[in-house]
Amino acid sequence: MSYGKFQKEAGVYTNWRNKNNLPYLNYEKVEEIIRDKWITDKRYKELIAFILENWDSGNCDNFSRPFSKHLIDNKELNFYKRLWKGIIRNRLDKFWNQYDYLRQELPDFTLEKIKLVNINGFNQFSSEESIERCFAWKRLYIIEGINEFIKGLEILKDSEEIAKQISLLAIVSNLEKPKPKPTTDKRKIDETIFWQIIDENRKISTDQFNFLDNLKSTLETFHPKELRKFDKLLITKANELNTWEHWALAYIVRSGCGDDEFDYFRVWAVSKGQTSFEAIKELNENQLLQIFDEDPQLEELNYLAEQVYETKTSDLMPPIRVKTSKLTGKRWDEDNLPQTFPTLCKLFNFE
Structure with missing residues (x-):
């Protein structure tokens, strides 16, 4: 949510300056002003998330x-x-x-x-x-x-x-690229093991970025063919959220959500663990607010198993075959979201 919040506050501030006929500021200067406000308000976690997502290089x-x-x-x-x-x-x-x-x-x-x-x-x-x-x-x-x-x-x-x-x-x-870890985890990745891996790494992680580091270390210990199973389950679970209603949730939470961002939202939902994923899937309004404690975007998870596979084998991962998921549900119009999803909009202060 950090990226959406930051952009929203920057937009509000820019509009306020325009309404009061104040001198024009370029966007970099506006970003600095919002940054300093977040620092003053001690919104450290949110600011870190914004920086790491916005400047992923x-x-x-x-x-x-x-x-x-x-x-x-x-x-x-x-x-x-x-x-x-x-x-x-x-x-x-x-x-x-x-x-x-x-x-x-x-x-x-x-x-x-x-x-x-x-x-x-x-x-x-x-x-x-x-x-x-x-x-x-x-x-x-x-x-x-x-x-x-x-x-x-x-x-x-x-x-x-x-x-x-x-x-x-x-x-x-010295350009000593770390060598891949040997295969020490002999488990076969099925849906149960998949969720165990996700939940265990979320439990020990401070945020989504630390989660990626921890998950990568775990996946490195599996046999390459198990990485393909992990990737297939990730895609399958993310596809379960390919509905207009879940896209509305992502749009409301982030104050905007395009096609790519919706893809990143769905893999992020998987990364939150089985219990949170099921609550998101069911659109459980009693649990959603506590689940969304970070920007719900995790593009890197899309490629993680593939990258680990390539590092371990020095070869590209063969394509994962998953049945194409079509967007289902009732289409909505962004201008009418408060009327279509009043509870969600109120929950996340979307206007």
Whole structure:
């Protein structure tokens, strides 16, 4: 919900300025104003979620640094770690994917060659940059980010996390991509085991991003063919929510929801665990409010089992065959949602 809330508040603020004939502010400045308001109101968890979703490449330096400094100054260690571990995780995901691509396209590349690449004038937003320059820049970008994270940890005196980040720093610096875990979990993934895996990892996770990390570690211990079963069950369960009524719920909760966002909403619902999933499926209005404690979007879960499979086998996962799910239910008009779904709209303050 963080993304929708942030965008809504930014829109309200912009409209207020327009009505009062105040000078125009570009959207970046408006974002900074809403960010600072959320910091003042101590809406740390929501702001972290917004940052990690909105800048999933980790390229959020200018926006997140004042927030990061605030967390350090106020000794908010746990929130500081959640922010930075999320940022670095996003950067690493893109980095290792590019690492695999670079090895495929330029099999003779070495660490020493990457170190010699000239990145002066590099433009991270240009599609014309070479893959060597992109990779060399990203390597240094992640190294700088980890070092920045460590500096804050030193102020907050978290020696255990500092040791972990120093270890990660060496891995990135030396391009030592972690090897896949051996297959140690011999269970066959059926629907019961599927929900056990989801529920157990949700229970130990602080948020949806930490959940993805924990789930990935769990899936890495399974045989590749079981990963295909996991993926098939994920798709099957998400398809059970492919109705106009569940799309309305997603739209109301997020103050807007397009086609892609509805796909991400449905896999997020699965990620919340079996009990919450069933409550969402039944549109149980007595339970929904407590379930929606984070932005209901989890696109990355769509690809997680496939990525783990590829890492373990060095091959693409064969296509998963699941019967196509057609959108069912009664179509609604967004202008009439308060009349069509009055209780849901009231529950989530949708106007």
